[in-house]
Amino acid sequence: MKKQQSNIILANWKMNLSTFESVGLAKKIVKGWSEIKTKDNKKPDFELVLCPSFPAIALVEQVIKKSDIKLGAQNVFWKQVGPYTGEVSPEVLREIGVSYVVVGHSERRQYLKETDVMVQHKLLAVLAQSLTPVLCVGETFSERQAGHKNIVVGRQVQAALAGVELGIEQQLVVAYEPVWVIGSGQAITHQEMVETAKVIKQVLIDMWPLEVVERQVRIIYGGSVDANNIMTCVGEEPLSGVLVGGASQDYNRLLPLLKQLAKA
C-alpha cells in the first residue's frame, strides 16, 4: 500500500528532565539534526517533535524555533479558559508554539485516573485549536494475558473518537503503546506492532472514510523504542512513526536512533 504521510517521531521527555537539562538537550538535538540533514543532503522523511514538561516548553521553543523541529505537549486540559487551578489550556499551548499534544498517555490514565471520557474532551479541545492530538492507547499485561488486547485497544480508540469529525485541515496521531512494555527495555515484535496498528486502522475506517484515515491519521508505535529496534517499528503500513520515552531523554541514545531513521 502506498505511504500517505511522512513518519513522525515524538520524543516524550516525561517528568525526567529539569528545565536546564531540557534546554541543553534541545540544543544538542538541533545541532545533531541539522548535521544529519546536511550529511545526507536530503530531508529525512520524518518529522521530529520534542515534548518537554510544561515549564520547559517555552524555553525549548526558543531553541528550536529556527529549525524544522516541532513542539509537543505531554498533556492538556479540555477547557480553553476558566477557573481550573493548575491546568493548561490548548489555546495557551498553541500560543507558545505547540503543534502536537499527547492525550490519554497510560501514565496519566494510571496515576491521574484519566478516563476515556476525559481523553475525548481533551482530544476535542486540542482539535478545536487546530493542534494535532496524539491519542495514546494500549493494553495492560493482564488484559493481554486474558486475550483482550485488540478489544481494549479498539474500545479506547472508539471511546476517544466516537462522534468526532476530522476537518479537512485536521490531523490525528494514534499511538499504540502496550502499557506493560513502556520503560521495560524490551519492545514487542514488528509483527505485533503491525497487527495492532491494523486493528486500529480498521476501527478508524469503521468511523471515517478511508481517504480521511489515510490522509489525516498516522498510527505509530511506542514502548521501549531505541536505536537497536527502531527499524522494526517503521517501514510497514500502517505504522508511521514512534513515540519514544527513555531513549529520547539522553542525546547519546537519541542521536543513533535518528541516524538509523535518516538512513532508511
Ligand code: PGA
Ligand atoms: P519508553 O516510553 O520509550 O520509555 O518505553 C514510551 C512512552 O511512554 O511514551
